[in-house]
Amino acid sequence: MTTNRRRAATIPDVAREAGVSRSTASRALADYGSVSPETRERVRAAAEKLGYRANQLARSMITGRTHTLGVVIADIQNPFFAGVTRGITDAAHAAGYQVLLANTDEDLGAERAAVKTLCDKHVDGLVVAPASTTEIGHLAALVEGVCPVVLLDRHAPSLATDAVTVDNQGASEDAVRRLIAAGHRRIALVTLVGSEPHRGAEDEADAQNGAGADDGGGAGNGTGPGDGSGTGNGTGPDGGSGTGNGTGPGDGSGTGNGTGPGTGGAPPGPSPISTGVERVAGYRAALRAAGVEDTDAYLRVGTFHRQDPAALTEELLSLPEPPTAVFATDSMIALGVLSAVNARGLRVPEDISVVAFDDAEWTRVVRPRLSVVAQPVQELGAEAVRALLTRIETGARPPRHITLDTTFITRDSIAPPR
Amino acid sequence: MTTNRRRAATIPDVAREAGVSRSTASRALADYGSVSPETRERVRAAAEKLGYRANQLARSMITGRTHTLGVVIADIQNPFFAGVTRGITDAAHAAGYQVLLANTDEDLGAERAAVKTLCDKHVDGLVVAPASTTEIGHLAALVEGVCPVVLLDRHAPSLATDAVTVDNQGASEDAVRRLIAAGHRRIALVTLVGSEPHRGAEDEADAQNGAGADDGGGAGNGTGPGDGSGTGNGTGPDGGSGTGNGTGPGDGSGTGNGTGPGTGGAPPGPSPISTGVERVAGYRAALRAAGVEDTDAYLRVGTFHRQDPAALTEELLSLPEPPTAVFATDSMIALGVLSAVNARGLRVPEDISVVAFDDAEWTRVVRPRLSVVAQPVQELGAEAVRALLTRIETGARPPRHITLDTTFITRDSIAPPR
DNA sequence: GGCGGTGCTGGGAACGTTCCCACCCTTGTC
DNA sequence: GACAAGGGTGGGAACGTTCCCAGCACCGCC
Numbered sequence: 059m060t061t062n063r064r065r066a067a068t069i070p071d072v073a074r075e076a077g078v079s080r081s082t083a084s085r086a087l088a089d090y091g092s093v094s095p096e097t098r099e100r101v102r103a104a105a106e107k108l109g110y111r112a113n114q115l116a117r118s119m120i121t122g123r124t125h126t127l128g129v130v131i132a133d134i135q136n137p138f139f140a141g142v143t144r145g146i147t148d149a150a151h152a153a154g155y156q157v158l159l160a161n162t163d164e165d166l167g168a169e170r171a172a173v174k175t176l177c178d179k180h181v182d183g184l185v186v187a188p189a190s191t192t193e194i195g196h197l198a199a200l201v202e203g204v205c206p207v208v209l210l211d212r213h214a215p216s217l218a219t220d221a222v223t224v225d226n227q228g229a230s231e232d233a234v235r236r237l238i239a240a241g242h243r244r245i246a247l248v249t250l251v252g253s254e255p256h257r258g259a260e261d262e263a264d265a266q267n268g269a270g271a272d273d274g275g276g277a278g279n280g281t282g283p284g285d286g287s288g289t290g291n292g293t294g295p296d297g298g299s300g301t302g303n304g305t306g307p308g309d310g311s312g313t314g315n316g317t318g319p320g321t322g323g324a325p326p327g328p329s330p331i332s333t334g335v336e337r338v339a340g341y342r343a344a345l346r347a348a349g350v351e352d353t354d355a356y357l358r359v360g361t362f363h364r365q366d367p368a369a370l371t372e373e374l375l376s377l378p379e380p381p382t383a384v385f386a387t388d389s390m391i392a393l394g395v396l397s398a399v400n401a402r403g404l405r406v407p408e409d410i411s412v413v414a415f416d417d418a419e420w421t422r423v424v425r426p427r428l429s430v431v432a433q434p435v436q437e438l439g440a441e442a443v444r445a446l447l448t449r450i451e452t453g454a455r456p457p458r459h460i461t462l463d464t465t466f467i468t469r470d471s472i473a474p475p476r
Numbered sequence: 477m478t479t480n481r482r483r484a485a486t487i488p489d490v491a492r493e494a495g496v497s498r499s500t501a502s503r504a505l506a507d508y509g510s511v512s513p514e515t516r517e518r519v520r521a522a523a524e525k526l527g528y529r530a531n532q533l534a535r536s537m538i539t540g541r542t543h544t545l546g547v548v549i550a551d552i553q554n555p556f557f558a559g560v561t562r563g564i565t566d567a568a569h570a571a572g573y574q575v576l577l578a579n580t581d582e583d584l585g586a587e588r589a590a591v592k593t594l595c596d597k598h599v600d601g602l603v604v605a606p607a608s609t610t611e612i613g614h615l616a617a618l619v620e621g622v623c624p625v626v627l628l629d630r631h632a633p634s635l636a637t638d639a640v641t642v643d644n645q646g647a648s649e650d651a652v653r654r655l656i657a658a659g660h661r662r663i664a665l666v667t668l669v670g671s672e673p674h675r676g677a678e679d680e681a682d683a684q685n686g687a688g689a690d691d692g693g694g695a696g697n698g699t700g701p702g703d704g705s706g707t708g709n710g711t712g713p714d715g716g717s718g719t720g721n722g723t724g725p726g727d728g729s730g731t732g733n734g735t736g737p738g739t740g741g742a743p744p745g746p747s748p749i750s751t752g753v754e755r756v757a758g759y760r761a762a763l764r765a766a767g768v769e770d771t772d773a774y775l776r777v778g779t780f781h782r783q784d785p786a787a788l789t790e791e792l793l794s795l796p797e798p799p800t801a802v803f804a805t806d807s808m809i810a811l812g813v814l815s816a817v818n819a820r821g822l823r824v825p826e827d828i829s830v831v832a833f834d835d836a837e838w839t840r841v842v843r844p845r846l847s848v849v850a851q852p853v854q855e856l857g858a859e860a861v862r863a864l865l866t867r868i869e870t871g872a873r874p875p876r877h878i879t880l881d882t883t884f885i886t887r888d889s890i891a892p893p894r
Numbered sequence: 895g896g897c898g899g900t901g902c903t904g905g906g907a908a909c910g911t912t913c914c915c916a917c918c919c920t921t922g923t924c
Numbered sequence: 925g926a927c928a929a930g931g932g933t934g935g936g937a938a939c940g941t942t943c944c945c946a947g948c949a950c951c952g953c954c
Contacts (some may be wrong), residue, residue, distance in 0.1 A: 119911095156597060
């Protein structure tokens with residue numbers, strides 16, 4: 059009766075109903091310019107009567123603002139990213155923004171595609187957890203004034219934009235130091251890096267050439283499913299530059315032991331994630347400070363969706379001198395670690411101590427309760443949105459790196475080694 | 477050099493560069509109509525040279541398609557919804573659609589607002605896990621041809637649209653039957669419902685009137701933090717219709733014991749979620765079949781973000797005759813149940829058996845490993861998108877209700893009662 | 895009484911794309 | 925050779941909004 063079902067009411071409809079021009083109707087509804095109180099009321103009534111709802115597409119065409127943010131993360135099923143995303147959406151909605159979501163699974167090609175698509179949709183800004191610290195051409199292009207970008211959880215120093223992270227190196231070093239304080243020396247670290255970067259800058263076609271590219275320069279010392287079988291043992295197409303203990307994310311601090319990507323001239327291989335790099339750096343620093351010489355003997359770097367943390371752990375546990383403690387760099391890895399530990403029939407913390415990044419809900423419920431490095435997940439997301447919105451509103455600005463505090467939560471999973 | 481930094485290249489730019497008209501350029505790029513091969517190539521080259529990217533906003537204005545889907549769920553931090561969302565985004569991206577995300581925390585007002593905003597943004601379709609089975613006016617309005625809606629995880633029979641769910645009642649009945657088979661009779665169920673529905677159809681202003689509206693008609697028998705203190709004991713403004721054992725979601729099957737919303741004439745109180753209603757129904761059916769008379773003695777229905785499942789469980793455990801088994805209706809509730817059980821120093825399954833909905837990753841790692849009702853989370857999301865896309869493309873159609881299978885995964889958390 | 899400011903209003907243009915239609919030229923056919 | 929058919933092309937309109945500017949009435953002031 060009141061509304062014509064077929065077509066949604068538009069400004070001209072409202073204007074006609076109220077007996078004014080489009081311009082006046084628009085002013086009355088969007089509340090700008092000057093409109094007499096009576097007219098405004100008349101227009102509002104007409105809009106109400108017709109059930110008028112502004113077409114945001116058309117509005118965006120003119121204003122250049124979509125009030126939409128893009129979020130590019132690895133995997134929403136990882137509780138860390140779920141929490142971060144929750145923080146993002148809450149902060150965004152509070153500010154009148156909507157959120158477009160994309161998962162990359164730490165794959166650079168997927169990340170590039172997602173960023174492109176979101177930009178085509180004209181998001182006002184982008185929150186990205188970049189899969190690589192070095193391969194950021196697709197982001198650099200945006201930062202040049204096209205679309206504001208804020209980095210989340212990970213940092214890319216060469217990118218002149220805001221980043222919101224925690225002090226990964228410090229937190230990692232602190233956690234490992236606690237294990238050392240408990241008497242541990244053989245401390246393992248299990249972490250993951252993204253999949254191989256695509257060779258060409260934009261090219262996405264030639265990424266399929268053989269599975270041999272595996273992890274030659276990555277975690278070199280026998281991360282294959284069967285140990286000693288020789289697979290994955292530094293025979294990749296990069297010439298086997300990975301020596302016996304070559305590790306994925308090199309920290310560039312000159313220990314002389316890590317020969318993986320991150321130090322050299324961008325060799326093919328897994329792309330380094332800043333978070334991983336820093337956590338490894340903190341791990342090494344703590345070990346070195348404790349006088350441990352070979353800081354990489356128990357370092358295991360898997361490839362996202364290619365190598366199972368459980369398998370990595372299993373391999374660690376079957377070493378002649380297995381680690382007495384394991385540090386997992388996120389809660390999903392911790393799950394894998396625990397499952398391998400359980401499968402062996404080992405008990406935590408009597409037989410082996412376990413520490414993890416991220417205070418996932420379940421860590422409080424498992425027996426023993428897991429000691430963890432808690433990150434302020436929601437705040438991380440909220441802070442990223444805050445940074446993004448001020449950048450959207452104020453335009454260019456010197457890049458800021460915001461660092462939030464972590465908290466070590468002591469529970470029951472650390473004990474002295476046997 | 478090649479691209480002018482200031483303004484992004486548009487079709488007229490490309491047309492000029494290629495020496496053709498806008499129409500021809502548009503045809504060549506969007507690949508419709510007829511364009512000679514040479515012209516097409518010339519236009520493509522020009523577009524490439526200028527770095528042309530189509531403005532999807534403008535395109536959407538004309539075509540009426542945004543290639544964007546809206547997703548309205550309770551909480552992305554709930555692993556169930558995270559998995560569902562992952563399934564949704566994967567299926568959507570594969571079909572060339574993006575996904576706008578909104579959380580409601582089971583709050584009807586938030587749901588209405590989210591649906592409105594997403595529609596204003598002209599999403600092509602909406603996947604909604606409705607916070608209420610009955611309060612669906614905001615959805616009914618859309619189904620009338622404005623914007624296709626697919627219900628996810630929950631069902632609203634009065635809404636003529638597609639729904640993708642599992643057989644909640646059957647799965648629940650099956651799970652409880654397994655507990656009964658193990659010898660249990662005093663089986664508790666802990667679940668949550670959404671917050672109060674807002675009284676008026678569209679009104680959102682008067683929802684703040686006092687905290688006394690609590691759960692008078694809901695889970696009536698002493699769900700307050702301290703038991704026996706009398707709070708929450710059926711004294712709400714609805715006249716205390718909740719008798720001693722009044723329970724939230726009534727199943728309408730006439731046991732005569734549940735007096736909560738869902739049976740009567742839409743009284744004020746927590747809004748029933750179909751999932752909860754059905755799981756309660758299955759629970760009751762299994763108990764009844766086993767000859768248990770008072771099927772609601774151990775039924776506890778909390779309110780989302782208002783009552784902690786742990787507190788509910790704690791209260792159950794302090795009953796004179798505590799339950800010997802607990803059934804949690806999702807993994808987050810299970811977390812609360814386990815934490816209460818642990819706090820009491822009870823051992824699973826020796827002292828108490830525990831079963832839960834949702835095969836969260838951690839359920840395989842806790843000791844003992846949790847027996848669960850596994851839902852095909854990603855498939856649920858993917859199926860919803862599939863249904864939505866066919867509805868978008870083929871238009872009106874008789875509503876379909878797709879039911880996916882659950883799997884009961886037997887692990888170690890069920891044992892005979894003491 | 896003329897003039898400049900001010901409050902309110904309306905018309906035209908713009909955003910960047912696709913759609914519709916008319917036009918031209920070529921080709922084939924009777 | 926006239927005509928129809930059809931591929932290829934270009935111009936105008938449309939989508940629904942906001943922005944810019946001009947115009948009008950009114951008022952106060954010199």
